[in-house]
Amino acid sequence: MTPATTIRELFAQLSAKLNLTWYSNGEERAIQAEGDAPLVGPLNLARPQPIQVIGPPERHLLESLGSKGYRHYLELLFASRPAALIFTDGLVPTDACRTLAADSNTPTIYTSEPDAQVIQRLLAHLQPSFQPAQPSHAEPKNIHGVFIEVLGKGVLLSGDASIGKSELALALISRGHRLIADDITEFTRINAHTLQGRCPPVLQDFLEVRGLGLLNVRAMFGNSAVKPVKNLHLIIDLQQMNEQELSHLDRLEGSHSTQRLLGVEIPQTTLPVAAGRNLAILAETAVRQHLLRVTGYDAAAEFSERQRGYIEANQQSSTSPHEKG
Known part of the structure; x- marks a missing residue:
């Protein structure tokens, strides 16, 4: 047909x-x-x-x-x-x-x-x-990072070694979110626009945190703290930044992009790692922001539109002739 x-x-x-x-x-x-x-x-x-x-x-x-x-x-x-x-x-x-x-x-x-x-x-x-012919979906690809479920969405925490991915994952697990894989995640393309990730069997349930060693998340937090498989919805990339680099970030739009994995474009948010920043709260907020962006809502656009309306209203007010008494 x-x-x-x-x-x-x-x-x-x-x-x-x-x-x-x-x-x-x-x-x-x-x-x-x-x-x-x-x-x-x-x-x-x-x-x-x-x-x-x-x-x-x-x-x-x-x-x-x-x-x-x-x-x-x-x-x-x-x-x-x-x-x-x-x-x-x-x-x-x-x-x-x-x-x-x-x-x-x-x-x-x-x-x-x-x-x-x-x-x-x-x-x-x-x-x-x-669509062009697609590569075989049978062979998974191992991708470095911590894969975790946050607010029902599959989130890959990426970044350089020792930047704090596992520590962030532990903080998120403590806040009720669920671990899928630490260090290595096996991702498979299951259709034209979906990647599914799972933990290699030998690493399942384990999370390595520097200073604490290997933690068995299932034994420590219970069965509900781990999940065997999840589709990937968002990448949160952790980057160490100094004050100068932080000052160059767009304060209204933030740092949003996409990363192509196995031929699929995945939304990505970059979170700066700096002293005093609560990364667990920031990661949760990044997921909530992603959910809103999927619906078409853009807080920066709404703010700009509100500001534009305020300026136009003030201009009209200042140029209107004053009634004489």
Whole structure:
């Protein structure tokens, strides 16, 4: 079967296999992305895919934004003109979502099938047409760093030797987060845009901290403090910086970039290591910031817009003629 190039072609080819139903067929839209970017994926405004899938995790995230934040997110979503929205697991669009979808003429589909199955099936169908041949996913790659689950997200702590990755991991574990691997993590590319990491069996449960030696995290903190496998969502790179280097950092935007691992672009935040900085709190905050950035929220942009409005209001006030008594 020739892979579809438009959303209606895709619906015609896979509707029976994935139990797809039109909620609103909208206008015909092409399924295309820049370069080798994925064509399908979970709801994401930071790196939007042409086909945005909304399952239970995404619905939970949207509900947590509050009515104003939810409306703002939807406006950004439809302004990006996705090829289609697909609601999975029996979910249906809210009234606000239906209204904006109709106003923007965006195709909307729903299915009772689980989100992971829908994404994998759509990627497998569209990949031959839109993506270059992928390397084998069978062979894992060992990557140096500490892999830990923070706030439900897989975070790789990277940085030079002796910079304090294991000490930061220990602080995070003490705050209720979970260790996956210390020193070496085996990462495998499981689809076009996802890396999965696990600990080599010989190192499982162990964390080496200078001055304390080897710690058995499971024995010390309990079974809930370790996790066998996790997808990678964010890299936090620890860098030793002096006062001059710190002064060159963008104080509004921070230090955000991406790192390409096994052909997948992974978001990265650089955290300066300096005396007096509580890295555990900073790491947690970096993950919370990443979660907001995925929804399309940018605190620096909001601040700049607020400042611009304040300046314009003051200028208008200063140039208005004064009434004479």
